[in-house]
Amino acid sequence: MNEITRRRLLAGGARGFGALALQQLLSADAAKPQLPNFPPKVKRAIYLHMVGAPPQQETFDYKPTMKSWFDKDLPDSIRQGQRLTTMTSNQSRFPIAPSVFNFKQCGQSGAYVSELLPYMGKMADDIAIIRSMHTEAINHEPAMTFIQTGFMIAGKPCIGSWIAYGLGSMNRDLPTFVVLNATHSNPKANVQAISARLWSSGFLSGQYSGVALRAAGDPVLYINNPDGVPPEVRRKMLDGLGQLNQMEFDRLHDPETRVRIEQYEMAFRMQSSVPELTDLSKESEATYKLYGDDAKKPGTFANSVLMARRLMERGVRFVQIYHRGWDVHGNLPEVLPSQCKDVDQPSYALVQDLKQRGMLDDTLVIWGGEFGRTIYSQGKLTDKDYGRDHHPRCFSLWLAGGGIKGGTVHGETDEFSYNIVRDPVHVRDLQATLLHQFGINHETFTYKYQGLDQRLTGVEKASVVNGILK
Template sequence: MNSFTRRQFFTSGSHLLGGAALTSLFSQSLANAAMSHKASGPHFAPKAKRVIYLHMVGGPSQIDLFDYKPEMMKWYDKDLPDSIRNGQRLTTMTSGQARFPIAPSKFQFSAAGQCGMMMNTELLPNLAKKADDICWMRSLHTEAINHEPAIAAMQTGNQIGGRPCLGSWASYGLGSTNENLPTFVVLVATPTNREQEQAISSRLWSSGYLPGEHAGVSFRSKGDPILYINNPPGVPDSVRKRTIDGLNALNELNYQQLGDPETATRISQYEMAFRMQASVPELTDLSKEPEHIFKLYGEDAKKPGSFANSVLMARRLAERGVRFIQLYHNNWDHHSNVGGRMPSQCKDVDQPCAALIEDLKQRGMFDDTLIIWGGEFGRTIYSQGGLTKENYGRDHHPRCFSMWMAGGGAKGGAIYGETDDFSYNIVKDPLHISDFHATVLHLLGFHADRFSFKTQGLDGKLIGINPAKPVKALMA
């Protein structure tokens, strides 16, 4: 017996149910499928038209960067009090330790800007000069204690994989402003120090249950910027175009028969790929960037794949209408050798991040471009393993961590949230990652509780079922 799907039954057997009624229903289903691929549009005028999200993979140590704890100098090598830990579960990397010795930061902190933000000015001198442009958040928290669920939660709002990420939601909601480039692009920068990198994969920039066209498109730093974007040897553009036209004609027939939204996605992606053959080479060619721009971003800006080069590429993408640029920078998982690795990590990001703010200002893009910087959780005040004044390690810490935003409606110079003397518990203005997501969506013009996509009979949302609200204190 031949297999016969439910969709095929309703498509070809309309005479069984009444031609007029089924035709009406089928036409509506096609219309709904087509509409699902279009931008829903903002709920209100957005302050940010685009996002550059700089994710520090591994969990940057808030204690060594943005959460100044001078009292900890008196606690050097003393055990973390049980009253501070308060029964919090630990990772298996430190749960078996006999002691939890306090490890104060070895780096120099000082007040930056008119806002007086106390930060690591020793390793982040350029970023410190932009303190009044930055919205500082020191009280983020999450339930996830290990990397895989924590990164998934930060990127998709859920510790379980398969949900749409923030970039896909932005793509779906805002739509495209450049038909020759994707609305959502992913860049992966190579850190100078590669001592302990975390694995990341395309699941982090998946469109989940949103239409496939809203998934992130990963750009590479070596070889073809996008795999298979160029024609095979001996195949001219004219032949490639005829091939794509033929495939699209077949896909169109299939779409008319079955109404599968993914077929519509395939049609649009084939066409996008052909158009990108002309737009991507111009985009990735930095030879026309003036020398003062390379000086602004630092000497590594000419080095493909470096963080500086990737941030400059992110600016070029934003300039050309890409809605969401996700940039990953690895090796922030500092279980050991904080003293040796933190300077290298900060050197990678300090000048390029400050340069991005300045560059966007010069181009009149700062006010409507939201920059996000941060990781998936924080680090512990106590040392993992051995402890010396020159070297120590820190385990994962989800109870409090720091991030920052700039531009795009974020409130420059704001310092939000406080933690206790041990940077272990939040004592003022807790900021759950769902509230952070709601704030980002608000800056993009969306009510987080109303911005949804129908999936399996439910209204799927970035914030899930959490009663998340945007935080007004973070917005200008």
């Protein structure tokens, strides 16, 4: 009779759990619907997230009647007892703060766009503006997590990971999902912290997580060989490591071991693909003129969106760009113009550049924050200075590209930009629409986890926003 030692018992148990994990992975893959479910409108997407929440009253939701309400209290009939943040809930007054910035009607659509965004105004007929976005989250952390993952608590896969999992790669030498963190120019801007949880693959395999490209140093950590290590030595080392990992997989059947093997191989291929990708020296002067002078400065928003276009050209499916500094609780008239200047021309340039290259028809561009801002001022209010608190009840966002009906303004808020009065769009509706443009039915695109058929849009009702689609 063979003696059962502690080591053998633990090894046997590990193999058993590994087999269960592999069985769950294989069953989830087998249950995944064949994608796309129907002919897609787009192959790839660029999501421009303005971290901190741009105020809709200063960007796309024009409220001229508020001029006569300066410093008057927000009526209780408008607030309707709705939840406030702790930053303003103890205020004795809620004084109306009309925007100090002007708007004008733009394009054939006549959409109102702020003077702070003149370039976006020039492309009013290319974009669909949604003025009736809303969410339940009232603070940045849960709100960003919600709009990116469909859940307010971290741990679920983000949109880019769902797309990578469902549709796979179009370029074996680059990641399917790439993340860029852009700098902001105003040192007085209130900056929200973000972390890799926003581009995590959650319960999906680690291979579907976003890969963050850095603006300084090596674009990806440890992508280059150490000094004195030639490529052939690196190749030999990876071959040996691959054999060890394969032995580990054969013993424990842990699917993440397979992922590790594939990621090492991807990293080796990226040693050739990434330097070419990040070398912008061959871009024309006409391109730099289109994107603006900041496009030559690594890490800026202009540089990041130009990099996103290059990633799209090379077959990356999903690019997420974060631009921070939009949390305008105070000094709004001083801080907001520089925030808008950072992103206005580059966002316009991205859409026009994609159009000129024949790529806009199958590329989706999304621009927006995680919630809106209050019409009343947080703290002091003067005719030249004010700030706005968080407001989940309504905010504005725009989309452009494949299948989007340019020149559309969807949804409407009341005269205070406080409540939605027509065509509300929940963040889940936005997620359902993004998947729909990729040819994916959000209700059937699921992954079995913890005994549930998990999906990006959750269990509550979500609808495709047909009003902005061709």
